[in-house]
Amino acid sequence: MPKHDVAIVGIGQTKFRSKRRDVNIPEMIYEAVKMALDDAQLEPKDIDALIIGNMDHFEGINFSELMCGIEAAPGYLKPIVKVATGGTTGSSLAICGYHNVASGIYDNVLVIGWEKLNEGGATTGIITAFDPVWERPSLAGALGPLALMAGMYSAKYGITAEQAAKVTVKNRSNAANNPFAHLQMPNITIDYVMSSQMISYPLRLHDVCPQSEGACALIYANEEETKKITDNPAWFHAVETAHYYTFGTDDKMYDLPTATFASKKAYKKAGIKNPVKDLDVAEIYEPTSWSELSWTEALGFCKPGEGGKLLDEGITLMSGEFPVNPSGGVLSTNPIGATALVRVAEAAIQVMGRGEKRQVPDVEKALAMGFGGSLWTEILILGKEPMR
Amino acid sequence: MSRKKSQEKIFEIKWKTDLPYRYSIGKLAVKFFEELKENKKIMGSKCSKCGKVHSPPRAVCAECFIEMTVEDMVELSPRGTLEGFTVINYPFTDPATGGLRPFPYGYAIFKLDGADTYTMHFINETDYTKLKVGQRVEAVFKEEREGNIGDIMYYKVIKEEK
Amino acid sequence: MTEIGKVAIVGVAQTKYEEDKIDQTYSELVFEVVKKLHNDLGITNDDVGCVITSSNDFNDGRTIANMAIQDAVGSVRKAESRVSGDGAFAFMYGAMRILSESFDTVMVVSHCKCSEVSQYLVNNTIFDPYYQRHLGLDQISSAGLMANMYMNKYGVTEEQAAMVVVKNRKNALNNPYAHLREEISINDVLNSKMMAYPLKELDFPPFSDGAVAMLLAKEDVAKKMTDTPIWFKGYGNCTDAYYLGNRNMTDLIGLELAAKEAYRMAGVNNPRENLDVCEVSESFSVHELMIYEALGLCDKGEGGKFIESGETEMNGSTPVNPSGGVLSSNPTMANGLIRVAEIALQLQGKADKRQVPNAKTGLAYGMNGICSQGNCVLIFGGEN
Numbered sequence: 001m002p003k004h005d006v007a008i009v010g011i012g013q014t015k016f017r018s019k020r021r022d023v024n025i026p027e028m029i030y031e032a033v034k035m036a037l038d039d040a041q042l043e044p045k046d047i048d049a050l051i052i053g054n055m056d057h058f059e060g061i062n063f064s065e066l067m068c069g070i071e072a073a074p075g076y077l078k079p080i081v082k083v084a085t086g087g088t089t090g091s092s093l094a095i096c097g098y099h100n101v102a103s104g105i106y107d108n109v110l111v112i113g114w115e116k117l118n119e120g121g122a123t124t125g126i127i128t129a130f131d132p133v134w135e136r137p138s139l140a141g142a143l144g145p146l147a148l149m150a151g152m153y154s155a156k157y158g159i160t161a162e163q164a165a166k167v168t169v170k171n172r173s174n175a176a177n178n179p180f181a182h183l184q185m186p187n188i189t190i191d192y193v194m195s196s197q198m199i200s201y202p203l204r205l206h207d208v209c210p211q212s213e214g215a216c217a218l219i220y221a222n223e224e225e226t227k228k229i230t231d232n233p234a235w236f237h238a239v240e241t242a243h244y245y246t247f248g249t250d251d252k253m254y255d256l257p258t259a260t261f262a263s264k265k266a267y268k269k270a271g272i273k274n275p276v277k278d279l280d281v282a283e284i285y286e287p288t289s290w291s292e293l294s295w296t297e298a299l300g301f302c303k304p305g306e307g308g309k310l311l312d313e314g315i316t317l318m319s320g321e322f323p324v325n326p327s328g329g330v331l332s333t334n335p336i337g338a339t340a341l342v343r344v345a346e347a348a349i350q351v352m353g354r355g356e357k358r359q360v361p362d363v364e365k366a367l368a369m370g371f372g373g374s375l376w377t378e379i380l381i382l383g384k385e386p387m388r
Numbered sequence: 389m390s391r392k393k394s395q396e397k398i399f400e401i402k403w404k405t406d407l408p409y410r411y412s413i414g415k416l417a418v419k420f421f422e423e424l425k426e427n428k429k430i431m432g433s434k435c436s437k438c439g440k441v442h443s444p445p446r447a448v449c450a451e452c453f454i455e456m457t458v459e460d461m462v463e464l465s466p467r468g469t470l471e472g473f474t475v476i477n478y479p480f481t482d483p484a485t486g487g488l489r490p491f492p493y494g495y496a497i498f499k500l501d502g503a504d505t506y507t508m509h510f511i512n513e514t515d516y517t518k519l520k521v522g523q524r525v526e527a528v529f530k531e532e533r534e535g536n537i538g539d540i541m542y543y544k545v546i547k548e549e550k
Numbered sequence: 551m552t553e554i555g556k557v558a559i560v561g562v563a564q565t566k567y568e569e570d571k572i573d574q575t576y577s578e579l580v581f582e583v584v585k586k587l588h589n590d591l592g593i594t595n596d597d598v599g600c601v602i603t604s605s606n607d608f609n610d611g612r613t614i615a616n617m618a619i620q621d622a623v624g625s626v627r628k629a630e631s632r633v634s635g636d637g638a639f640a641f642m643y644g645a646m647r648i649l650s651e652s653f654d655t656v657m658v659v660s661h662c663k664c665s666e667v668s669q670y671l672v673n674n675t676i677f678d679p680y681y682q683r684h685l686g687l688d689q690i691s692s693a694g695l696m697a698n699m700y701m702n703k704y705g706v707t708e709e710q711a712a713m714v715v716v717k718n719r720k721n722a723l724n725n726p727y728a729h730l731r732e733e734i735s736i737n738d739v740l741n742s743k744m745m746a747y748p749l750k751e752l753d754f755p756p757f758s759d760g761a762v763a764m765l766l767a768k769e770d771v772a773k774k775m776t777d778t779p780i781w782f783k784g785y786g787n788c789t790d791a792y793y794l795g796n797r798n799m800t801d802l803i804g805l806e807l808a809a810k811e812a813y814r815m816a817g818v819n820n821p822r823e824n825l826d827v828c829e830v831s832e833s834f835s836v837h838e839l840m841i842y843e844a845l846g847l848c849d850k851g852e853g854g855k856f857i858e859s860g861e862t863e864m865n866g867s868t869p870v871n872p873s874g875g876v877l878s879s880n881p882t883m884a885n886g887l888i889r890v891a892e893i894a895l896q897l898q899g900k901a902d903k904r905q906v907p908n909a910k911t912g913l914a915y916g917m918n919g920i921c922s923q924g925n926c927v928l929i930f931g932g933e934n
Contacts, residue, residue, distance in 0.1 A: 001652050003555065021400070024680060051785070054633070055614070056607040062404060062675040064636065066919045070792040071678075077807055079787030080924060081643065084634040085606070086614035092631050096643060103649035104555070105642075105785070125481035129613035132411045134444045137537050138483065138495060138510050140476040145508070147474035148497045155472070155521045199478045200495075201516035239652075241600070241629035245450050246577075246620040249497060249506035250442070253472065261627050372619050403679050409611035409667045414575040447578050450621035453595040456580065 002102040006381035006388040008106075008348040009228040010040025010219030014210040016333045019118050025059065026072035029114050029215045033073045036110065036217035038236035040229050045075030047219070048106040050190040051081050051097050053089045054114050054337030057125040059105035061307025073112060073217075080205050086129060087142075087285065087372020088241075089113060090216070090340030094368075094380055097220050097237045102236075113341035114215035129373075131247070135140050140200070142287065143208065145248055147200035152254035154202060156305070159293055163200060163308035165193035167289035168206050168331055170317055177318075180342075182212040182333040193289070203333040209334040216338040216345050223386065235347035237365065239382040248374045256291075256341035257376035259298035259369070266379040267300070268388075270365070274302050276315070276322045278380070280363040281350045283343040285371035286330050295369070296324065297378075318360070326358040328348065340370030344380055406486075416445040419458045425535040430464045430527060432503050443503035465501035466527040467546070472497040473511060473519045496543065498525050510542040524548045557648045558772035558779035559930070560765050562891035563587040567729040567760040571664040574759070576610060576915070580661050581622035583763040587657070591765060592773060595624035597667055597763070599653035600611060603634045604640035604660040606883045608672045612718050623659055636660075636732040636853055637762065637887025638829070638916020638926040643758035655767045655926040657800040663883035664757035669882070676920055680734075689833060689920055690754065694746025696921050698838040699799040705849070711835040712739035714826060715752055715877055717863055719830075723875025723901035729758040729789035739835070753835040755880035764886045764894065769934075783911070784816025784929035789920060797921070802844035805915070809845050810924040816929035818911070821868075822844045822861075825929075826909040827896045828870045831917040838870065840922075841915065843873035845917070855919050872896065886916020888930060897932035 012035030014020075035054050037044065050073055052065040060122065061067060065082035071073030079306050085092040090113040094113040097111040121183055123141035132140050137147075152157060172188045175181035189207075196205040226233050242261035246253060265277070272278040279343070284299070286292035294305030302310040316324035325331075328341055347366035370378035393473040413421075416433055423429040433445035433456040440449060443459055448454070482489035494511035496519070512528070513519055525543040533539040563586035565579055574582070584758045588594060605615045612618060623630055632696050637660030644656040663724030665689040665748075668760040673688040686704075700706065701763055720729035734752065742751040765775075772779040788811070790804030791797045809821070818824040828845065832838035839853030847868055848856035856862065862870040872875075873892040893912035895901040911931050 002652065004650075020560060042471070052633070057613045060675060062606070062608045062672060063678065063919045063924070065635070066676070066789065066923050069789060073472075077788055077804065081639050081787070082634040082918075083631060083643075084614070085616065085632050087578075089768045096631065099643065099646040099650045102652070103646040105646055106647065124483045126611050127480075128481050128611070129758065131618065132409075133413050133417055133612070135508065138491070138508060140478075140491075140495065141480060142476060143478070144495050144829050146494070147476075148472040151474060152472040152521070194839050200474045200476050203474070203806060219423055242627060243620055243625040246446070246618065250450070251505070253497065253506070272916055293515060309499075330736050344498070350538055363669060373614055374620060381681065387467070401679055401684075403683070405674075405675065407608070407671050407675075409613075409668065411611065411666060412572050412575045412663070414578055415573060446621065447575070448581050448621040450624070450626045453586070453621075453624045 003104050004102050004222040005235060005388060006098050006101045006220050007235045008108055008218050009226055009229045009233050010034030010036040010042065011222045011345050011348060012039060012217040013180050013342060014214040015180050015216035015346055018210065018212060020116065020213045023118050028116060028213065029072035029112060031216040032217040033112065036219050038172045040219045042219065047074050047078065047108060047110045049079040049100060049109045050075045050112065051083060051087065051100065052112045053082055053084045054094045055084055055086065055089060055125065057128055058120045058336065059116055060120050073110060074077055074306065081104060085373060086341055087336065088370040088376050091168060091344065091370025091378035091380060092343045094341055095241065095378060098236050098239050101220050101222050103133045106218060107254045108221040111341065112215060113338035115335040115337040116213045117211045118213060141151045141257065143200050143203065146288050146291065149253045150202050153290060153294045154253045159308045160195060161227050163191060163293060163311065164289040165190045166311050167292045168193045171325050171331040172357060174318060174326050175332035178327045179354065181328040183210055184312065194273050203288055209287050209330045212333050212335040214335040214338060217339040218341065218345055231385040232352050234351035234382040236380065237383045237387050238266040240266040240379045243376050244245055246320050246374055255304065256295055256298040256375060256377060258375055259295055262377045262379040263299045264381055270381040279365050279367050281326060281360045282324045282367040283327060283346045284324060284369040285340055285343055289331060292324065302365050320377055323360045326355060328361055343368040343370065349383050351384050364365065402523060416447055416456055416461060419461055421535040424539050425533045428529045430466055430500065431461045432464045433460050434462045440504045441453065441502060443500055443507050460471055462515055464503050466499045468500035468525055470496055470498045470521060471506060471520065471522040472521060475514050475516045484548050498543065509540060512542045512544050515545050551692055556769040556774030557645045557766055557782045558612045558769065559894045560767050560779055561587055561591045562764040563590060563706060563896050564727045564762045564888065565760045565880055566727050567758040569756065569758065571663065571730065571759040576661050578620045578624050579761040580619045580659055581885050583761045584623055584659060587763045587765060590905065596891065597655045598624060599655040600629040600647060601625055601657045601659065602631055602633060602640045602644040604635060604637040604883055604887060607661055609667060609883060611667055615659045624738055626913045635883065636915060636916040637884050638928060639918065641890050641928065642785055642926060644766050645686065647734055648766055652827060654684060654771045655765060656763050657763060657897055659761065659763040660884040660886060661761035662883040664882060665759050669683050669757050675751040675766045678755055679887060690746050692835045692920050694749050695794065696799045697749050697834065698747065698842055700836060703800045705750040706839060706854035707905050710857055711737055711753060711839065712736040713839045713857045714835040716737045718871050718875040718877040720876035721872050721904060723863060725873045728874045729893045730756055746828050747874065749834055757866040760879065760881040760884055762891050779828060780897045781931045782932055783931045784818065786927045788925050789830040801850065802922045805841065805844035805925040806920050808927040812929050815834045824911055825868055825913050826911050827872060827893065827906045828868060828913045829873060829892045829918060830870060830875065830915040831889060833876055841862050869906050872901065889916055890915035893930050896931055
């Protein structure tokens with residue numbers, strides 16, 4: 001049992017777009033920060049500490065937290081810490097925020113993830129994440145390895161391109177109900193996805209997440225402060241991280257073992273025996289259509305090899321028993337340093353019942369996932385009631 | 389926010405400073421590139437505890453958490469089995485050169501005979517319908533080798549039953 | 551802030567700090583300290599609950615620089631997370647993971663190889679790309695501005711500044727891990743090349759390669775692992791303004807507030823009397839004088855007179871930087887965690903030739919950014 005229960009009490013996010021040329025970096029972040037503060041009805045002075053993250057090389061700004069914490073958020077004369085772990089940056093920030101409050105060090109924290117991807121080069125930035133000696137010369141950003149994973153997964157279990165295309169159709173039509181989502185396509189069809197350009201076999205253009213600009217900000221509080229702020233918070237039930245090898249290629253790449261390690265630990269902590277029955281909704285980090293099918297297996301939503309069937313049966317649709325990515329997911333919105341924090345924000349929105357057109361009915365517990373690095377996974381479980 | 393583009397003033401600042409690095413590669417990589425350059429050999433490192441052979445060579449066996457040294461390096465076959473493949477068909481800036489990397493190019497993951505981990509590299513095939521998981525592949529070396537990973541130009545599919 | 555629980559440092563390990571460790575990758579540096587820590591404590595990787603690392607992508611020349619050290623920190627099937635920045639902040643995240651009762655033990659690791667990239671270019675990227683960066687500001691030029699304004703306001707002299715360098719370099723002679731181990735004189739400092747008036751070449755630290763690791767544990771586990779657990783007592787973190795023009799350049803306001811918070815938590819009423827030893831991240835000679843004032847070791851503007859009094863020397867009442875400080879070893883991102891490690895050694899009585907006798911309470915100060923913008927002050931005690 002943690003020393004303190006921790007809840008999300010304020011949520012802010014920008015409208016995500018491919019380019020935000022109308023604002024500079026601090027101005028863009030401020031939009032999300034202001035929304036979170038207004039949501040929790042807190043003044044800047046009320047914030048105890050800030051945790052901020054993005055990936056340095058995407059914008060080329062070192063110690064970006066010192067600029068953004070002061071110029072875009074109420075960080076002046078306050079604690080600021082930066083956490084950055086690649087694709088998992090948003091979930092790592094979310095987990096760091098949890099420990100800041102659960103430890104009793106702070107009563108509340110402001111957690112901010114952001115990226116202004118098109119000011120630098122994302123693919124180029126991602127390539128430099130890999131080993132300069134062994135991996136970089138042949139690497140093509142994150143897409144190359146994700147294409148290999150999709151191909152290996154498909155070859156292993158006979159998952160079809162049509163099943164993968166259904167994920168994009170599901171998520172981008174869900175995104176049409178999410179006013180913050182980047183790619184909103186209410187009328188998208190399987191044919192449209194399957195006839196888009198082959199960019200890295202078996203991945204077609206619409207099998208792949210976009211690059212988005214935007215920010216997400218969350219305010220957390222301990223039980224005492226939460227009572228003062230809102231009667232509708234989202235409580236943390238579990239936060240887990242699992243890493244594996246240094247090189248993604250050290251193990252078979254057709255599945256995601258870290259998602260299994262992390263989710264099993266999280267389910268145990270949160271008292272979840274059957275995730276599809278005991279959880280009500282999941283916001284997972286699917287960089288490609290194929291990966292959502294694979295990740296649903298790794299997270300125990302279905303048996304290995306049955307990710308395609310799970311969607312074919314409609315279980316993860318908005319109308320299904322266990323909706324996955326009502327927000328539209330990463331296939332619709334991908335501001336890298338904020339992507340996984342948006343998963344947490346959307347899980348909280350579902351738990352609070354504030355999802356409007358994208359709301360899943362009667363959500364008690366929700367799962368959020370981060371994915372990144374050399375195939376790392378982070379899992380957070382939120383609930384309507386505190387754990388104790 | 390004004391939606392009238394004509395009234396919107398957009399300013400940008402270009403920042404193009406080069407930030408060059410000189411990376412240490414470690415003793416195992418020194419040996420790897422020596423063998424590659426001089427003898428067209430591909431080396432891995434073998435954990436003295438669990439026996440797992442890492443390709444490329446690594447200083448630490450992650451599972452056993454023990455060190456591997458140059459003495460633990462073993463020769464791997466230049467041949468292996470294709471485990472996954474793709475054809476990169478989109479433009480992006482190569483961080484090593486600053487220019488666009490030429491595309492399309494074949495990119496594959498395979499297991500070299502004698503290794504327990506997988507390796508990623510180019511494959512000289514841009515028609516993905518000609519590639520199949522399980523095909524046998526072989527490294528093609530440069531004639532004038534310089535002691536870097538580019539000395540293995542690419543892997544090619546070979547006809548040989550496993 | 552509510553009352554916090556107990557967490558201890560049970561052991562620390564450092565590499566020797568050197569100008570150019572070209573034969574080791576940064577991952578191999580990390581493995582060196584992690585393995586040393588395991589061996590010293592007689593533990594295996596299974597005894598480590600999770601790992602917090604500190605590094606900086608610009609210094610390592612890699613996006614997600616911590617990816618490369620996963621095997622070296624033993625994070626197979628385990629949680630590792632990375633604080634981007636100075637190691638003192640990573641220490642605190644590690645401590646929080648124990649205080650939140652999520653883990654029994656946490657390993658904290660920090661590394662930096664300054665030799666792999668131009669530090670002037672890296673530091674220039676700290677400045678915003680809109681107004682300041684094009685002016686070519688870096689840590690040297692901004693330190694020159696700060697030193698000039700501070701010395702002008704309080705009448706501190708270049709000789710007094712030089713005394714800091716002489717003291718720290720002399721202390722480094724006793725530290726086998728230190729990078730620069732040569733005694734120098736005040737005249738050497740004063741006669742060295744002018745870098746950014748009023749600061750000269752020897753007013754600045756070298757750039758170093760190195761790594762540091764430590765194991766933190768909750769109370770009962772710590773007591774089983776070592777006879778000399780070092781207890782975390784206080785913490786303060788405070789960020790000063792971003793634009794140098796918005797800063798009070800003559801007083802380290804952020805550090806002052808961070809220290810006050812840490813003192814309050816640790817019950818330090820009179821820092822000069824209560825603190826037996828301090829390890830601080832001084833980025834240039836004059837900076838250490840300003841740090842004395844912000845920590846309340848002397849009054850505002852009295853930093854120069856305070857160094858003259860000898861109170862911060864090894865035989866003074868409050869020795870500052872017995873290790874030789876940053877002026878002797880400067881693997882930038884690791885500096886804060888090295889300060890913590892050195893304080894742990896002092897309070898354990900394991901600091902050998904650089905030991906301050908009977909050190910019971912110590913302070914470590916880590917910094918992010920330029921001229922004390924991000925400040926992390928940590929207080930430790932040898933007694934529970």
